[in-house]
Structure formats: C-alpha cells, structure tokens
Amino acid sequence: MTYLSFPRQHARTQRFTLGVPRAFAVAPPEPGGAGRVAFVRARAGSGSPDGGGGAEHLLWVLDVPAGGSAADVPAERVAADPVALLGGADEELPPEERARRERSREGSAGIVAFAADRAVETAAFALSGRLFTAGLVPGAGGARELAVPGPVIDPRPSPDGRRIAYAARGALRVVAADGSGDRVVAEPDGDQVTWGLAEFVAAEEMGRSRGYWWSPDSTALLAARVDESPVQRWWIAEPAHPNRAPVEVAYPAAGTPNAEVSLSLFRLGDGAQEGDGADAAGRADRVDVVWDRARYPYLAAVHWSAGGPPLLLVQARDQREQRYLEVDTATGATSTLAVEEDRIWLDLFPGVPVRTPEGALVRITDEDGVRVLKVGDRTLTGPELHVRAVLDAGGAGAPGDPGVLVTASAGAAAGEPEIGEVHVYRVGASGAERVSTEPGVHGAVRSGELTVLTSVALDRPGALTRVLRGGTPVAEIASLADTPSLTARPRLLEAGERRIPTAVLLPTGYRESDGLLPVLLDPYGGPHGQRVYASHNAHLVSQWFADQGFAVIVADGRGTPGRSPEWEKSIAGDFAGVSVADQVEALEALSGYFPLDLDRVAIRGWSYGGYLAALAALRRPDVFHAAVVGAPVTDLRLYDTHYTERYLGHPDERPEVYDANAVVTSAGLQDAKEPARPMMVIHGLADDNVLVAHSLRLSTELLAAGRPHEVLPLSGVTHMTPQEQVAENLLLLQVDFLQRSLGLD
Template sequence: MTYLSFPRQHARTQRFTLGVPQAFTVAPDGRRVVFLRSRTGTDTAQLLWVLDLPADGGGAVRERVAADPVALLGGSEEELPAAERARRERSRQSSAGVVAYAVDAEAATAAFALSGRLFTVRLAEEGGVPRELPVPGPVVDPRPSPDGRWVAFSAGGALRVVAADGTAGTGGTAGTGGTAAAGGAEGRALAEPDGDEVTWGLAEFVAAEEMGRHRGFWWAPDSSAVLAARVDESGVARRWLSEPAHPDRPPVEVAYPAAGTDNAEVSLWLLGLDGTRREVTWDRERFPYLAAVQWTAAGPPVLLVQTREQRTQHYLTVDPKTGGTELAAAEEDQDWLDLFPGVPALRPDGTLLRITDTEGVRALTADGQPWTDGRLHLREVLAADGEDVLVSASAGAKAEDPETGEIHVYRVTAEGPVRVTAEPGVHSAVRAGEVTVLTSSLPGRPGVRTRVLRGGTEVAEIASHAEAPSLTARVRLTEAGERRIPCAVLLPSGHTADDGPLPVLMDPYGGPHGQRVTATHNPHLVSQWFADQGFAVVVADGRGTPGRSPAWEKAIGGGRLAEVVLEDQIDALHALAGSFPLDLSRVAIRGWSFGGTLASLAVLRRPDVFHAGIAGAPLTDQRLYDTHYTERYLGLPQEQGAAYDANSVVTSGSIPQLAEPARPLMIIHGFADDNVLIANTLRLSTALLAAGRPHEVLPLSGGITHMTPQEEVAENLLRLQVDFLNRSLRA
C-alpha cells in the first residue's frame, strides 16, 4: 500500500467523511433504513443504499444498493446545473453522485437528481431498478408525494410535477391520479416564473446559508397540493465573481443581499394538483423572513416567520382552504431569537413543540409548557412521531457534570428527560416508529459508529467505509479561566515535561454556530497534525459559540462581537499557560471564515499577544456580509455605522485599530467564494499596503469557493501554513 502523508490523506478522504453512512431515513413500518454512502473512503460518488430489517426482529439483516450513480450515468462525469451547485455550496456538500434524496411517506419510493436528470426507484422492492423520468430539466430537489404517486421538482425556475412511474396517468380526476395532475409523461408546471429573477420551489440565499432552510416546497399530507415558496430576487444587489486566471471568461453574476440592502421577496403559495392556487397570507412587511415550514399529518401547515431584526418571531398555522394564518405562538427577545433544527414540530396529537430560552436556559416546550429544565441545553428536536420526543442536548448550566464537548440523545415527555446515550461523545439519531438509527462520534475512536435499534435493542450496525486516519488525536478537554471557557489542548506525540515550553498555535473558529471543542476524535485531527509539527495547539470556544447557554451565545451582542471573541481567546491562552507547556513569547493563530476574521483581528489589534496569524477566507468588512447573519449581531449599518466600523478589520480603506508592532499575516481566499467575497481579502491587503505592513496573500483560483475540496489545494494549504508558522515563530 502506498503511504500517504496525513495532509494528502485528509484531503483525499474529504476530512475522512467519504465512506461514512449518512442522510438516514427510517420507514414507518420498521422494515427499511435508507441512507447514502460511497463505496470506499476515497470514492466521492455517494450511492443510495437500503438496509432491510426483518419485521419480527428475527431473520437476516440485508444491505443492498438501490442506486449507483456510476451505472446510471454510464461512467460519464456529472454536469451540475447552476442551481444545484449553489444548493450544494450552501449545504457544504462537496461529494458527488446521489448527494440528496427524498422519499414518500412509507419510504417505499425515492427520488433524486443526477446531472440535472430525474430518477426514481422503488425501495420496498429488492432488485428495484432506478427509472429516469423524461422531464424538462435541469432538475433540482425532486420530492415524491406522500402517497408515492407524484414527484415535484424545480426546473428552470418553475415548480413541476410528474407521475412517479413515468406514465401520463390512467383515468381518475385532477388531483386524484388522473392525467390533469400528471400533464403527460413529462409532467406539467404547477407554477412558472413571471420574470427572469423569480423562482418557485427553491430556498433563497439567506434561508439556505443562515436559517438552515434548504427546501422551497412541501407536499400536503394527502398529496393533493404543494406548499411552495416564490422567490423574487429582482431587488437584491448584484455581485460579480471573476476568475482572473481565465481573463477570457466573463464574471459570474450572483444576487447577494449584503447587510443593510434589500432581501429577496419571499411569498408562499398553495398549489393544488387540480390547478387551484391561493397565496398564504401573513404580515410579510413586518415578518419578511420565512425561517421554517412544516406540514405533516399531525395538523395544518406550521410556519415560523421572523422580523428583520430577529427580535420577534411568530409561529403561524395555515388554513389550506383559504391560505389564511393564525398565530399559534409568539416569541420576543431583547437581543435576538435563534433558530433550531427540527422545530417547529407537531406531535401526533397536534401539540406544538418549540425550543425556547426560558429563564436563562434553553428548554423544550410543548404548547408553551417546559418539558426540560436547566440541567439540559437543548440543541435539536430529532423526532416527534411517538409518545415521547427524541432530542439532542448538551449539559445545561444546572447540570451536576459539565460534560465538556458532549452532546447526547434524550427521550423527553411531560415527566422529564431520559438519556438514551451513555458513552462520552457526540451523538445524534433518526427515528420512525420503533426503529432508531443512532450515530456516535467518540473521543477515543476514529470515525462515526452507526447502530440500528429496535426499541432499545441493537439489531444491526451500518458499516463505515471511511479510511482510518494515519495519526491519532490526543486531545485534552478542559475549561480555562474564571469564565470556564471550553478548550481542547493538543501536544506533539511523545512530548514530555522535560521538553520545555512549545510555541503555541491557537486554532479556533470562535464565533456563532461553530462549536469546535467537542468530545470527538476526527474533528481534532488537523489540530493534532499541527501539534506534531512542534506546536502546542489550543482550541477555545469563547462566548458567542454554541452549546453552553443563551447568555453565553448572546454575550457578543450590543456591538461587542469582535471585542468579546478576541478577549476570550486571550483569556483562555493565559489561563492554560499555568497548566500546559505554552511559550507565550511565540503565539500564532489560524482560522477559516469567522476563524479567519478572528485571526486577522488578533494579529492587528493585539500584537502584544499574537506574533503571527493565518486568516483563511476572512470577513474583514462587516458591511460585505449578508443581512440575516450580520444584522442579527450589529443591526442595520445605516443605523449602527459605528458598530460596523468597530467590528470590522478594515473599513473605508483603512484599518481602524492597527497596533504595533507589525506581525506576519498570511491571508488565503478563493476567487469563487460567493459567501465571504474575496473583496474582503483584497480590501485588507490594500489597507495593509497603505499602512506599510508586510503580509502574504494566497489567492485561490480554479473555482475555489468557501470550501476547498480540491485534493492538491487542500493538502498544500496545510503544508504552506506550517512553513509560514515556522518562518514566523522559529526564526
């Protein structure tokens, strides 16, 4: 076997995620588990798999391939439509093949897109052959109706529907199985765009990037209609992404709602298969953000809508007959209201589930009544289909054991929570009926373990084909300073107390929505590799990061974002120096995205603490980032200009808080980044030149976006960073 260095292996395996089973769906009858997985730990093509489970718990468990993208495409390369590339970028999906699928209510039929072509496959039948449906494309986000008879999908900005078996329908009436609903073998459009900048059935940029809503349409439980988002981007400002390495190519136009500018206009419509159409009405002027939609057999559609400043949000129920809405619950917060995966949700009895900030803790509430207390910090509602609710949660502020970096699965009822997972680690689950798929990442075990349970008994384990890392992460989880900042510390392999203090590399994300200090193994591998190059690596999750308490996350409010996150990195560093061999005269910091912003701030504002920095894809001017994220913490730039200046690395062509002495700074950015635009790096470089500050810029061409999945690029970026650190700290 050819030996691969860790940087090459890490890049080739896409951070050891290839070959890991993911995207699970459990059939309600407990007979099947559907999932995605590539064949090996270096194969980027995801296959659709089915795990067949015996109905009575006896007999053999069988695993089979339901769809192989290589066979379906005849070995040819995928050709992704622009809308699909954007969807994958927003969801940080860098693999290939069947990267997403949807199923009907019984998980008997699946639909998926490959190269903009629509495929369906019968999952309930062993040996079922995928069928390509000859529909107008390119197809994005196909979804079967709950009864499995139709497939709706977005194509060319229109929302279309077609019979799932590829026929034109035989008999019946419109909306109940006849030709009027199908519209022929190629289907028909339920809604078509009335302008070049209008789309139906797709999530707009801020919904997919910031709200966690990647969908744009939802089937009625009886399969008679579709609830669809109409997105009008005509008022959204345009940005232009160029590829300087290819001056013969025109720049790419993207609609980007920067802070203080207009968002896309989003409305919601009920589109009947019988041709009826009615708009869902709510106060869209006051509540422009459509944050979440749910429509299940448990009750009417439920919407979560937010005001632009995100201090007020309403949960609305929709009358499908009229499109009118009624208020089910309202929430307000003096800072902002966070969004959580899995909510709103309805229990089978119609009880509305929410995750709310209640008396300083994050609790699960059912029709407004708290079902958990300060011992748990709720993270996500995983399943609400049974008598109990399955959730994931961290230890709350009133927990006896802080359990640094752990996330566990709990079953919750009105009587309280019962913990499902026991081993220290990060756990999650998917459930339907009596079958639960439990995934676990543990600190002492590489990779992810996936177990299938019926009731409380394990009946199968879904194998991971991921490669074993060529090194072992030896992470020490601890808390630092008076604020008990969660930290992970990694030292070189074989380091002893006699070896003396080490140069320090702070390796944070450090901002909202990005928890780095976790009780896992693989997420710490890159930090361990840097440690093995002769550094003491510190990962600190200061205020603003998730997983602790609402107050912890909201301490960055009031225009103090940059100040607070930088202060906590410094406090953690100094507190840990008393327990670990840290040479405080040689301290560097690296990070990507928010972590890149933090690294820039550290080197330029506190060179007395930080002696070198590596900023990957940094946001340097807060006015350049999107509305939903930036305005949550800083308000509107037209009203809070001083806050934007104070929290930007560079503004108006200069660096507002530039301290002495000058420290080395490496900046890395992709030209094709449509999330954090490369203008951020170019403006910072210009300001540094004007100030006479030496720095290095690595511009990444060749289609490099906010992600860097390209194998050679990802590998060499790690090596170049180590070279920079050695030159900066060991000269």
C-alpha cells in the same frame, strides 16, 4: 499499499467523511415488524487522485428483519449507483445545484441527497440535472430515469409515492411516479422569480434549504415564490481565465434589500385522473398564503404533517420578534399560535416548528436564561439540559405522551460539565430519558420503534451507526471510512474564570524535558461554530499541527453554541472585543498548566476564524506574533443581511458598531496596534459567501500601512476547499509560514 501523508490522506478522504453512512430515511414498521433504512454512502473511504473511483455516493438500503433476534442478519443492498445510471460519465452540476451544495457545504459527488415517500418505498434524486427514482423495497426493480424537462433540482416524492415534485428553470413541476403526466404547478412571472427554491439567506443562514412542501394527503403543495429583483448584484470574476465573463450573483449585503419571499398553496387533486385539481389550462388551483410580510419578511421554516394545518415560522428583519403561524388551507389566511420576543435576538433551531401526531406545536425557546423544549403550553425540559434540535416529534411512547426526540448538551444544573458532548434524549411528560449512553457526540433519525443512532467519541476514529428497535440495538450500518494515519489526543477542559471550553493538543510523544512549545491557537470562535467536541476526528488537523512542533489550543469562547443563551448572546454588538478577549483569556489561563512559550504564539482560522485571526494579530500584537487568515470577513457591511444584522443591527442605524467590529473600514485598518505581525491571507476567488473583496481590501490596507503579509489566492475555489491538491498544500504552506514567522525554521 501506497503510504499517504496525513495532509494527502485528509484531502483524499474529504476529511475522512467518504464512506460514512448518512442522510437516513427510516421506514415506519409495524411494531415488531420488518424495518428498512435508506441512506447514502460513498463506495470507498477515499477517492482516486483524479477525484473519482470511490468518491461518488450511492443510495443504499439496510433491511432490518422482524423480531431482531441474534439469528437474524440485516442485509445491505445498493438501490442506485450513479456510475451505472450515468453510464460512467462524469457528473455535470447545474448552477442551481452547485449553489445548493455550496450553501450546505457539500463537496462530495454522486447521490449526496435523496427524498423518500412516507413508507420509504420510493426515493427520488437528481444526477447531472436529470430526475431518477429508485424502488427501496426488495425486488422493486432498481433505479430508472424519468424523462422530464431539466435541469432538475430538489425532487421529492409525494407522501403516498404516486407523484414526484421538482424545480426546473424557475418553475415548480410535478410528474407521476411512472413518468407520465408531467406538468407545471407554478411558473415564474419574471426573469428574477423562482418557485420551489430557497433564497440565499434562507439556505445560508436560516437552515432552510427547501422551497416547497407536500401536503400529508399528497393532493397539494405549498411553494415559496422568490423574487430576487430587489437584491443588489455583484460579480465574481475568474482572473485566471480572463476569457470568461464574470458570474452575476444576487447578494443581499447588510443594510440592503432582501429577496421578496411569499408562499402559495397549489391544489393538485387526488391524482385519480389527469387534470384533477387543475383549471382548463392544466394549472393547479392556487391559494396565496397571507401574513404581514412587511413586518415579518423572513420565512424561516415551514412544516406540514398529518398533525394539523401547515405551520410557518416568520421573523422580523431585526430578528427580535417572530411568530408561529397556522395556515387555513381553504383561504390562505394565517392565525398566530405563538409569539416570541427577545431584546437581543431570537435563534432558529433545527427541526422546529413541528407538530406531534395529536397536533401540538413543538418548539425550542429560551425561558429564564434556559433553552427549553415546549410542546403546546407545556415546558418539558429545565436547566439540566440545553436543547439544541428536535429530531422527531412522531411519538413512540404511551398515548398522549409526545415522546419528542431531541439533541441536547448538559445545562447549567447538570453538575459536572460534559465538555464537548451532545446526547440524544427522548423527552416526554414524565421527563427526559437519555438514548445515547457512551460519552461523545450523537445524532439520530427515528420512525416508529426504529431509531438510527450515530455516535462519535474521543477514544476512537470515525462514526458508529446502530439501528435500535425500541432501545435495543438490532443492527449496525457499516462505515467504509479510512482510518486516519495519526491519533488525535486532545485534552478537553475549561479555561479561565469564564470556564471557556477548550481542547489542548501536544505533539505525539512529547516529554517535559522537551521544554516549552510554540503555541498555535486554532479557533473558529464565533456563532454556529462549536469546535470543542468530544470527537476524535474533529481534532485531527489540530493534532497534525501539534505534531509539527506546536502546542495547539482550540477555545470556544463566548458566541459559540452549545452552552447557554447568555453565552451565545454575549457577543451582541461586539464580535471583535469579546472574541479576541476570550482567546487571550484561554491562552493565559492555560500557560500555568501546559508548556506554552508565550513569546511565540500564532493563530489560524477560516471564515469567522479567519476574521478572528486577523483581529488578534492587529489588535493584540502583544500576545499574537503571527496569523493565518483564511477567507475572513473584514468589512461586515459586505456580509449578508440575516447573519450580520442579527448580531450587529442595521448598518444605517448603527454605523459605529460596524466600524468598531471591522478589520478594515473606509478609513483603513481599524484599531491596529504596533508592532506589525506577519499574516498569511488565503481566499478562494470563486467564493460567493465571503467574497474575495474582503481579503483584497485587507491586503491593500496592510500594504498601505507597511505591514508584512502574504496573499495566497485560490483560483476556482469557493468557501470550501474540496480539491485534493489545494486542501493538502494549504496545510503544508501554513506550517511553512508559521515556522518562518515564529523563527522555527
């Protein structure tokens, strides 16, 4: 076996994610009956050096026998192999699919996502812009292509499995599962209009990657119409290829117009005969959904289940007010089920809104400083839990008991902190029952009595995936992920008066006689970016940096998720001051307990972490002596509406807040202090999320101020860095820069 260095192994395994099962769909079995779990997984834990040979994901099925006795052996089988379906040809992604994957940070190949019908008997997925379906029950006959107009984006079977809806060239279309009767449901009425796709801010910031939803009886579709004509245009060029035209992107920067998003319901009929539910021209009957879009322009979430009429969650642009609406499917009128207001901002949460089978509205909200689960008018959790997401509201308990499955962290009333842990709970009328038992980070997918529980822990690499019937494990889904060539040894603790969640990593084999160590802070440090997890693999890169001779500190300061609403909202209007202050507090608090050389302190980060690293080196050079600044947002007026305005307000109304929080303003470097500290600035030239303009403006101002810095432009690289050689060499070049800048070489 060829030995791979950790940087090469980390890159080739796509951060040890290849071979890990994910994207589970669970068939709802009869009590005690046979079950079925569909999922995707790469065929191996690492790809070949050219990016193939194991990196592509296949669609798999695990058959869970009835009863689940020790003599029953669950069997895995391949339902669809992309190599076979494409005849060995390389996958070619349409621009729309490439954008979808960028928004979800998906860097893998093959069948990376699929959708299934209610019974999990039929799956639909796209490869190279072509539509494929696969039978998931034993003996179904394998996968096949349906000949439809493309390129196909986001195909989804109807709940009854009889039809497939998909987006193509701006239209929403539907075809029978046997490939017959393909037709347009909704067609764009302009060059900048699409049906059935999520707009940029929905996919990037709201967690809504979908643009259409099937009715539970499979006879209708709710579809989003997105008009991007009001959105300003920017252009992303490829300087390494001057013969290529720049790519035009619609980017809604803070303070500028968003895309206009509306919603319509299309009745397709029951499918008994061709033309059901359509007019003489073959178009589906249309009912426009009506709400106050001027006051609530953001369509944050949509849910439609057998529990009742469709649910919408709509937000005001300042995100201080939102409404849960119910849609009258006959008229398109909406009525309000709940209103939420917050003087700072309102967060969005995965999995909500949703209904219980009895029709009750399930949501997560903040009450008296506690993030709680509400079902109808009842609050089912208290300060002992900090609820993070709803996984399933289908109910698995006594009649009338919602039995909602959630993930949560320990809340303020839970006693001793479980630093970095996230658990799965079943919450019902009688209270919350923990489903995951071992320390670590857990997630789940449930249908009926079957639950797929995924767990990671500090004391072992990789993920463990178990299938539970009720609360009893009956099967495991194998992980094919490679084992890391090093062992992460983080110590998780709370630092400083604010009890900042922190991980500290020292070089493997470090002894007290080795003396003080140069320090590397390795944070993300901002919204949506928790880094301190009770997970081994989450700390692998930090451990590798530690093994290069550093004491590495990862601190989740105020603004990061998982602790309390107050903690997250402490950064309102003040990214810069709060985020830097908490990194300094963690560093100073730990200096009395760990061998830290405070005369040699560096910081590195990517995205918000890159922004934080630049701020730290410029505003606190008395503490930080060097910085690696990756893909930073340096001028917050150039970042998107939904994210930036949530935290800092509208730039036309609060220009002084934007200036105070910027690394670079029109007047130059903001609040930079002496002495000047060296920076390595890294940015992908193809980044359509944080445009390279941020780093170019930073470099211009650093040069004008005579401040030392290096710029590393990454040709063809987006906000992700999935390319193997790029990902590997980025780690090596950062270590070289840090050693030179701190005088360690």
